[in-house]
Amino acid sequence: MCAAVAAPLRLASRLALVTGGGSGIGRAICQRFAREGAAVAVVDLNDSAAQETVKLLSRDQPGQEHANFQADISSSEHVANLMSQIQAQYSRPPCISVNSAGITQDEFLLRLTEEAFDAVLKVNVKGTFLITQAVAQALVASGASHGSIINMGSIVGKVGNLGQANYAASKAAVEGLTKTAAKELAKFGIRCNTVLPGFIATPMTAKVPQKVLDKFAGMVPLGRLGDPSDVADVCAFLASEDSAYITGACIEVTGGLYM
Numbered sequence: 235m236c237a238a239v240a241a242p243l244r245l246a247s248r249l250a251l252v253t254g255g256g257s258g259i260g261r262a263i264c265q266r267f268a269r270e271g272a273a274v275a276v277v278d279l280n281d282s283a284a285q286e287t288v289k290l291l292s293r294d295q296p297g298q299e300h301a302n303f304q305a306d307i308s309s310s311e312h313v314a315n316l317m318s319q320i321q322a323q324y325s326r327p328p329c330i331s332v333n334s335a336g337i338t339q340d341e342f343l344l345r346l347t348e349e350a351f352d353a354v355l356k357v358n359v360k361g362t363f364l365i366t367q368a369v370a371q372a373l374v375a376s377g378a379s380h381g382s383i384i385n386m387g388s389i390v391g392k393v394g395n396l397g398q399a400n401y402a403a404s405k406a407a408v409e410g411l412t413k414t415a416a417k418e419l420a421k422f423g424i425r426c427n428t429v430l431p432g433f434i435a436t437p438m439t440a441k442v443p444q445k446v447l448d449k450f451a452g453m454v455p456l457g458r459l460g461d462p463s464d465v466a467d468v469c470a471f472l473a474s475e476d477s478a479y480i481t482g483a484c485i486e487v488t489g490g491l492y493m
């Protein structure tokens with residue numbers, strides 16, 4: 235067993251925006267980024283959850299200032315306001331953006347309603363588009379020489395999943411969107427990558443029946459469901475210069491499920 239080591243300070247003096255930062259994977263990413271020295275703009279529809287996250291973040295670096303922002307990422311008006319508020323608070327755009335906000339509304343295809351299909355696509359796809367575009371526009375306008383945009387896909391977008399036609403479609407779309415952004419934004423020094431978590435223990439998966447979770451845990455070669463910190467570790471790598479030559483990639487964080 236290796237001894238735990240302190241997180242390196244790969245993100246010192248960086249400003250990171252994390253959507254869905256009030257819960258689960260997003261909260262773990264905020265915590266990891268703060269431990270690596272970043273100032274974190276914690277964004278969530280649920281503002282009290284985002285406030286709770288801010289309270290948990292380390293502030294060991296000079297000028298390391300975290301703040302919570304309430305926004306619905308599926309609204310262009312909210313996203314525009316969000317970017318103005320971040321600019322007013324930090325006087326610079328975030329050079330790291332993680333879009334972790336996402337929702338499920340599960341139902342078998344034969345019973346899936348148009349409303350549930352549209353609702354999931356609106357947050358997971360349109361929201362990812364609006365945040366990606368807004369951060370990229372702000373970075374390009376500021377003349378920044380580098381940026382890292384990380385979008386949360388899912389292994390389900392690659393392999394499908396019972397009861398998740400809308401969610402699987404939305405996560406496959408996130409991959410296509412992010413790869414296109416990677417191609418268009420490379421000339422500005424902005425890298426764009428997708429992370430594909432497998433089954434991670436969070437409030438989102440708490441809705442899944444225990445017997446289904448046990449079944450998936452049994453199928454994972456590494457023998458357990460993922461922890462939000464497993465995903466946060468990969469996001470910290472993608473946010474940092476340790477991944478300087480990686481763009482347009484989809485990195486699976488699944489414990490080996492579906493390899």
Ligand code: NAD
Pocket residue numbers: 253254255256257258259260277278279280283305306307308333334335336337357361386387388389430431432433434435436437438439
């Ligand atoms: P979660 O439900 O714990 O957290 C999601 C957060 O997003 C919540 O705080 C919620 O308030 C926020 N949110 C929802 N809609 C929003 C909106 N319109 N605007 C702003 N914020 C909004 O979920 P999680 O498990 O942490 O999932 C995070 C991301 O990872 C999601 O995109 C999810 O699809 C993806 N993912 C999760 C798993 C998993 O097993 N947990 C697997 C693969 C992918």
